[in-house]
Amino acid sequence: MTQRVELATVMDRLAVDGLITEYAVAVDDGDWQAYRGLFAPEGRADYRSAGGIEGEASQVAGWLARSMEMFPMRQHLIVNRRVRFGLLEQDTGDTAQVQADYINPMRFTENDDGPMGPDLVSGGRYAFALVRTHDGWRLREVVVEEKWRRSPKRRVPRTPQP
Template identity: 30%
Template sequence: MPLTVEEMSDRFEIQDLIVGYCYAVDSSDWDALDRFFMPDAVIDYSEMVGVSGGLQEIKRFLAESLTPILAFQHAVSTTQYTFNGDRAQTKTACYNPMTVSNGGKADTLVFGLWYIHDFVRTAEGWRISRLYEQKCYSMNVPDWLAAQLPA
């Protein structure tokens, strides 16, 4: 069935939120996350790094945990959408290479994951109400870092 103009607009707006989240994280612009998430959003990184919490808690976690990372980049693609009135859910593939340093030696590793987002339509437009990161694969994770991550 063809999409309506409103459905296409909703998809573009939601895709902009997903990409905006990635760019905010990749540029360490933690305050920018406020533009994408509901104030009471739940962000669940428990499968990837063992942390889950509210927006302010996660902003602090990201600022602390990503500071030692030399470089990282989130690339998203192949988003599936499900709409139910003023609520939506997406599942998006994410490819996340990172360069980490351990005693002067740099390692580049890759995480493949699924972003599962819940969205709510507000007077200001769509906002993320929940983000869940689901593990898919990892490559070249150094033993010292793998020991710190959930099994």
């Protein structure tokens, strides 16, 4: 491999990593316009394993906007990113696959009595399919595989017995 090819690969890895980070930030911040902009025109997302929907990115963004209203605080972390380039048939280096684990703590909306429920935490794995476009790397597909979910019970203070 030449230094030029190695540098191009490093640049692509950084760009792909940046796109995955932008995805997490858009979801956590509820920036659904930015979320839509991360996808290629034919981009799709599949959240069915987490109780969601599958469909075109704009449709899924609308569903996320509605369903995330009950979680005003979100901070999901995407880790252990495994990047593979050029996995499609006849590929010229313009596609990538990323497998990454996630952990996603979310806080429920509060009312006068405090949070409407205990915090929800889930974890699993993403499968991202990316394509290089004139605007840079974009998501062709996002598939969420939720592996676990935890909703801890709130502790209720004991009332002293007479």
